[in-house]
Amino acid sequence: MTGAATWSLGEGDYVRLTEHLQDLLRESNARCALLVDRTGQLLANAGEELQFDPTAFASLTAADFSANDQLAKMIGEPEFASLFHQGEKESMYLADIGRRVILVVLFDQRTTVGLVRLRVKQTVGDLARLFDEVFKRATQPGQARRPLLEGADDEIDKLFGD
Numbered sequence: 001m002t003g004a005a006t007w008s009l010g011e012g013d014y015v016r017l018t019e020h021l022q023d024l025l026r027e028s029n030a031r032c033a034l035l036v037d038r039t040g041q042l043l044a045n046a047g048e049e050l051q052f053d054p055t056a057f058a059s060l061t062a063a064d065f066s067a068n069d070q071l072a073k074m075i076g077e078p079e080f081a082s083l084f085h086q087g088e089k090e091s092m093y094l095a096d097i098g099r100r101v102i103l104v105v106l107f108d109q110r111t112t113v114g115l116v117r118l119r120v121k122q123t124v125g126d127l128a129r130l131f132d133e134v135f136k137r138a139t140q141p142g143q144a145r146r147p148l149l150e151g152a153d154d155e156i157d158k159l160f161g162d
Contacts, residue, residue: 082120
């Protein structure tokens with residue numbers, strides 16, 4: 001597992017992530033989608049405004065997935081790739097992305113778990129490819145910090161230039 005401290009998202013990565021989330025919401029008619037890393041950090045969200053503390057939600061999501069990983073091992077499964085929690089009015093579907101990130105989709109009666117599950121499957125594939133690029137960049141020497149500092153030299157030159 002790779003923690004958030006060993007990699008970072010550039011602005012372009014974030015834009016692509018949120019586009020995938022917005023496509024998922026449009027195609028599934030879900031309310032909200034969030035990306036949480038396995039350490040409990042909220043990476044991105046799209047859709048309806050959150051009516052709860054996103055930091056606490058992200059931490060609990062990571063803990064939920066970790067607990068379910070242990071339950072899977074106890075019954076002889078290597079992992080559970082997805083989780084579904086159904087409430088009276090609100091439900092959530094969680095899917096693993098490369099054992100590093102969790103996609104959370106919040107939805108209500110405007111859609112079905114079947115449609116959400118179908119659309120999540122495609123989105124997980126798209127996001128897995130994007131995160132593979134991010135993680136590969138992080139493992140290349142001198143590349144891990146590049147997205148954060150990209151263009152900094154030009155900005156410094158503008159500040160102090162003639």
